[in-house]
Amino acid sequence: MEILAVEGYIDLVVFFVLLVVKIFAFSSALMYSAESYEAAGKLTKTTWCAILGIAVVAQFLLGGLLIINLAATIAALVYLADVRPALAGLYRR
Structure with missing residues (x-):
C-alpha cells in the first residue's frame, strides 16, 4: 500500500514539474517580438506560441x-x- 502512495506522489511531482516547464516556455515565447523569431531563423512567433499553448x-x-x-x-x-537561446543571443550582441 505504501508503494502505491509513493508512486502517486512521484506522478504528482512529475505532473507539476512538466507543467511548470511548459508554462515557462510558453511565457518566454510570448516575450520576444515576431521579428526576433525571423531574425533567428526559427519558426514564427505565432507557431511557437500555438505549439506551446496547446502543450500547456x-x-x-x-x-x-x-x-x-x-x-x-x-x-x-x-x-x-534551441529557440530561446537563439532569441536571447540577438539581444546580447
Whole structure:
C-alpha cells in the first residue's frame, strides 16, 4: 500500500514539474517580438506560441504521460534548448 502512495506522489511531482516547464516556455515565447523569431531563423512567433499553448492545455486536460503529452514536452524542451537561446543571443550582441 505504501508503494502505491509513493508512486502517486512521484506522478504528482512529475505532473507539476512538466507543467511548470511548459508554462515557462510558453511565457518566454510570448516575450520576444515576431521579428526576433525571423531574425533567428526559427519558426514564427505565432507557431511557437500555438505549439506551446496547446502543450500547456494538453498538460491540464490530459494529465499523465500520454504520447501527446510526451510530444508537447519535447516541443517545450526544444524551445528552451534551441529557440530561446537563439532569441536571447540577438539581444546580447
